[in-house]
Amino acid sequence: MAIIVQKFGGTSVADAGKIRRAAKRVIEAVNNGFEVVVVASARGKQTDRLIADALELNPNPPERELDQLLSTGEIQSVSLFAMALDAAGYEAISFTGAQIRMITDSVHTKARIKSIDAEKIREQLGKGKIVLVAGFQGIDENGNITTLGRGGSDTSAVALAAALGARECEIYTDVDGIHTTDPRIFKGAARMDLISYDEMLELSSLGAGVMHTRAVEFGKKYDVKIHVRSSIEEKEGTIITHEVPQMEDVVVSGATIQKDMAKIDLIGVDNKPGNAAKVFAALAAAKVVVSDIVQTEVSAEKANLSFIISTSDLRAAKEAVEQIKDDVSCQSVFVRDDIAEVSVVGVGMRTHYGVAEKLFGALAKAQINIDAITTSEIRISCVVNKEQAKDALRAVSAAFELDKVAQDRAKRG
Amino acid sequence: MAIIVQKFGGTSVADAGKIRRAAKRVIEAVNNGFEVVVVASARGKQTDRLIADALELNPNPPERELDQLLSTGEIQSVSLFAMALDAAGYEAISFTGAQIRMITDSVHTKARIKSIDAEKIREQLGKGKIVLVAGFQGIDENGNITTLGRGGSDTSAVALAAALGARECEIYTDVDGIHTTDPRIFKGAARMDLISYDEMLELSSLGAGVMHTRAVEFGKKYDVKIHVRSSIEEKEGTIITHEVPQMEDVVVSGATIQKDMAKIDLIGVDNKPGNAAKVFAALAAAKVVVSDIVQTEVSAEKANLSFIISTSDLRAAKEAVEQIKDDVSCQSVFVRDDIAEVSVVGVGMRTHYGVAEKLFGALAKAQINIDAITTSEIRISCVVNKEQAKDALRAVSAAFELDKVAQDRAKRG
Numbered sequence: 001m002a003i004i005v006q007k008f009g010g011t012s013v014a015d016a017g018k019i020r021r022a023a024k025r026v027i028e029a030v031n032n033g034f035e036v037v038v039v040a041s042a043r044g045k046q047t048d049r050l051i052a053d054a055l056e057l058n059p060n061p062p063e064r065e066l067d068q069l070l071s072t073g074e075i076q077s078v079s080l081f082a083m084a085l086d087a088a089g090y091e092a093i094s095f096t097g098a099q100i101r102m103i104t105d106s107v108h109t110k111a112r113i114k115s116i117d118a119e120k121i122r123e124q125l126g127k128g129k130i131v132l133v134a135g136f137q138g139i140d141e142n143g144n145i146t147t148l149g150r151g152g153s154d155t156s157a158v159a160l161a162a163a164l165g166a167r168e169c170e171i172y173t174d175v176d177g178i179h180t181t182d183p184r185i186f187k188g189a190a191r192m193d194l195i196s197y198d199e200m201l202e203l204s205s206l207g208a209g210v211m212h213t214r215a216v217e218f219g220k221k222y223d224v225k226i227h228v229r230s231s232i233e234e235k236e237g238t239i240i241t242h243e244v245p246q247m248e249d250v251v252v253s254g255a256t257i258q259k260d261m262a263k264i265d266l267i268g269v270d271n272k273p274g275n276a277a278k279v280f281a282a283l284a285a286a287k288v289v290v291s292d293i294v295q296t297e298v299s300a301e302k303a304n305l306s307f308i309i310s311t312s313d314l315r316a317a318k319e320a321v322e323q324i325k326d327d328v329s330c331q332s333v334f335v336r337d338d339i340a341e342v343s344v345v346g347v348g349m350r351t352h353y354g355v356a357e358k359l360f361g362a363l364a365k366a367q368i369n370i371d372a373i374t375t376s377e378i379r380i381s382c383v384v385n386k387e388q389a390k391d392a393l394r395a396v397s398a399a400f401e402l403d404k405v406a407q408d409r410a411k412r413g
Numbered sequence: 414m415a416i417i418v419q420k421f422g423g424t425s426v427a428d429a430g431k432i433r434r435a436a437k438r439v440i441e442a443v444n445n446g447f448e449v450v451v452v453a454s455a456r457g458k459q460t461d462r463l464i465a466d467a468l469e470l471n472p473n474p475p476e477r478e479l480d481q482l483l484s485t486g487e488i489q490s491v492s493l494f495a496m497a498l499d500a501a502g503y504e505a506i507s508f509t510g511a512q513i514r515m516i517t518d519s520v521h522t523k524a525r526i527k528s529i530d531a532e533k534i535r536e537q538l539g540k541g542k543i544v545l546v547a548g549f550q551g552i553d554e555n556g557n558i559t560t561l562g563r564g565g566s567d568t569s570a571v572a573l574a575a576a577l578g579a580r581e582c583e584i585y586t587d588v589d590g591i592h593t594t595d596p597r598i599f600k601g602a603a604r605m606d607l608i609s610y611d612e613m614l615e616l617s618s619l620g621a622g623v624m625h626t627r628a629v630e631f632g633k634k635y636d637v638k639i640h641v642r643s644s645i646e647e648k649e650g651t652i653i654t655h656e657v658p659q660m661e662d663v664v665v666s667g668a669t670i671q672k673d674m675a676k677i678d679l680i681g682v683d684n685k686p687g688n689a690a691k692v693f694a695a696l697a698a699a700k701v702v703v704s705d706i707v708q709t710e711v712s713a714e715k716a717n718l719s720f721i722i723s724t725s726d727l728r729a730a731k732e733a734v735e736q737i738k739d740d741v742s743c744q745s746v747f748v749r750d751d752i753a754e755v756s757v758v759g760v761g762m763r764t765h766y767g768v769a770e771k772l773f774g775a776l777a778k779a780q781i782n783i784d785a786i787t788t789s790e791i792r793i794s795c796v797v798n799k800e801q802a803k804d805a806l807r808a809v810s811a812a813f814e815l816d817k818v819a820q821d822r823a824k825r826g
Binding site: 058065068076079098 | 429463466467469470471472474477478479481482484485488489491492493495496497499500505506507509511512556557558
């Protein structure tokens with residue numbers, strides 16, 4: 001019998017009524033002849049409440065204990081979910097991460113999955129039971145409870161789908177799929193039927209927010225078909241899958257903005273080997289995540305070094321830069337925290353010309369100045385003034401006809 | 414280094430302030446040179462809330478899932494407690510029942526402990542850490558989470574003290590120790606410095622409520638010194654220990670009343686082998702806990718059978734009796750739900766005469782009618798009218814001078 005993994009987020013299991021509605025989705029799949037494995041997140045604001053309880057006792061709680069604490073939220077969800085299924089007449093059994101031996105590394109609060117005891121789950125499915133697994137959590141080799149980072153239940157679900165060879169991993173959420181861009185900003189934003197892992201990875205890491213980035217990576221690596229769909233409306237959502245030829249017909253499949261970004265420029269750094277490494281080592285030691293590094297020579301001896309960070313890391317980044325700047329003979333440091341990044345993503349870029357011109361042209365026509373440009377194989381990002389960010393996204397979305405993309409994409413096969 | 418186990422109940426860890434206060438007790442013990450293992454219950458009304466959540470989804474939740482759900486409350490308490498200790502500068506590590514392999518049988522919601530991995534705890538104590546263990550929970554041989562029944566954290570604590578060879582198991586509670594009788598009813602009720610396991614078992618099973626009965630049994634079996642003391646006031650409480658010679662000087666060490674009792678009489682049951690067994694088999698099948706069985710012959714062919722139950726079991730008991738009564742040729746069934754049971758307990762009874770007379774005399778003088786009498790080696794119980802229960806307890810407490818008992822008992826050595 002084919003297996004389906006269904007993942008329900010915190011809002012989908014927030015109260016008894018919502019758990020019952022989610023249970024109906026599970027029962028539909030069972031009645032359609034599937035063996036079903038359910039992954040659930042902590043109910044509603046449960047995780048936030050537990051974090052608040054922890055911070056009240058300790059402003060800097062030990063991460064092992066924080067993981068131990070937070071893991072309880074998902075355990076509560078799945079045991080309650082099992083009770084709802086039992087009440088509806090369906091046999092169900094819930095497991096903690098430890099019980100199915102979801103083994104991770106020991107990096108508390110952002111652990112990575114190493115292996116899963118799929119046999120234990122198969123055994124219960126074989127007995128005709130619906131299996132529920134607490135998302136977001138695992139154990140390390142020593143039996144310490146770990147968590148996968150916020151949104152980690154997506155990763156739990158995709159990893160289980162991979163381990164079980166599931167036909168599909170359904171991610172139930174409060175939107176009806178992946179959109180070409182943010183519908184709150186560009187009204188015409190279209191829902192896509194299909195998107196490639198690579199495009200989804202770019203969109204997720206640019207803050208499109210629907211899926212946990214590592215879940216998409218996992219799906220790509222282990223070839224798991226991921227279906228992002230609404231927990232409220234009963235209709236198909238967006239399938240995240242391997243690239244199919246038709247995808248290249250669409251040059252740009254999506255566009256995003258990332259606000260809350262800051263840009264730091266180190267002006268006049270001594271242009272000698274090892275100086276850039278020193279700067280980024282200092283930033284890494286301060287746990288600052290850096291993107292979009294640009295280095296330009298300004299003379300034979302001097303170079304300017306600039307990079308983008310999240311504003312939440314700004315204080316730590318400034319401190320790190322202050323400490324290192326004399327060491328690399330930096331003449332001055334320039335910080336901007338009023339920027340945003342507009343990006344377009346699409347696997348079609350690999351084979352089509354003119355994307356950059358079209359993007360720059362659209363921004364120029366809307367009178368939006370571009371501060372910096374970075375690119376990947378399937379992405380172009382422009383740093384713009386934060387106040388113009390929404391206008392920039394609308395201009396770009398119109399230029400690339402993001403209200404039409406869904407129709408052009410190959411339908412689910 | 415000597416080990417102390419400290420157990421804190423739900424009210425002692427209900428909020429951040431209370432957890433900090435409990436942490437101070439732990440730190441005191443550490444500073445006094447002890448290795449400390451802490452057992453905590455779920456915070457405040459957490460367990461009640463989780464049960465309510467469960468019942469909202471399923472009026473009859475599967476017990477395995479209920480155990481899975483409820484176990485999270487204690488895990489939250491110990492991880493938060495560890496954070497509080499860390500904030501105070503003390504290294505601490507919390508464990509779930511599963512992590513220290515608190516192996517139980519598979520009787521969900523009232524499992525019994527079979528073994529504990531004390532080595533894992535000793536290893537952490539050896540590293541200078543305070544070890545916290547989630548109370549109330551274990552796992553069965555298959556890794557399913559079990560719970561030990563309400564109040565089971567007492568049992569977790571005493572079992573850990575036994576497994577670790579701890580010097581003492583401290584039970585922190587909102588009263589300052591064990592009293593000769595209920596201070597709310599008999600004002601002069603004295604706190605005892607010492608009480609024997611057997612006396613405590615009788616008092617606990619009679620509803621004196623301070624300690625979980627099975628914890629006391631465990632203490633007796635494995636020779637664990639249990640110290641019941643106040644989590645608020647810093648003074649010695651009551652030591653529960655093996656009988657010491659001085660104890661016999663006090664004939665009656667405590668008195669209790671159990672309200673919410675009912676009495677069922679089966680009148681004119683055929684007096685032949687197997688009939689009593691049939692009645693109690695039917696009651697057992699209906700999960701009714703029966704105490705104080707009395708059978709009296711009324712003729713060569715007929716006998717009357719009576720027993721005491723809790724009023725919460727009354728409906729189930731009546732149904733069971735209705736089903737079996739024709740089978741044992743019972744002529745009529747008589748039910749009273751307006752009764753209470755007054756008991757006196759004391760190891761001194763074994764060697765002293767006249768306890769029964771004194772008890773009956775005290776009740777007669779107070780014009781309280783005795784409905785039924787049952788005895789054990791160290792206990793005498795009288796069934797009385799519920800309305801007279803408090804008067805009965807006061808009369809008995811005065812007759813046996815329960816305001817003086819504590820002074821007569823051997824002081825803690």
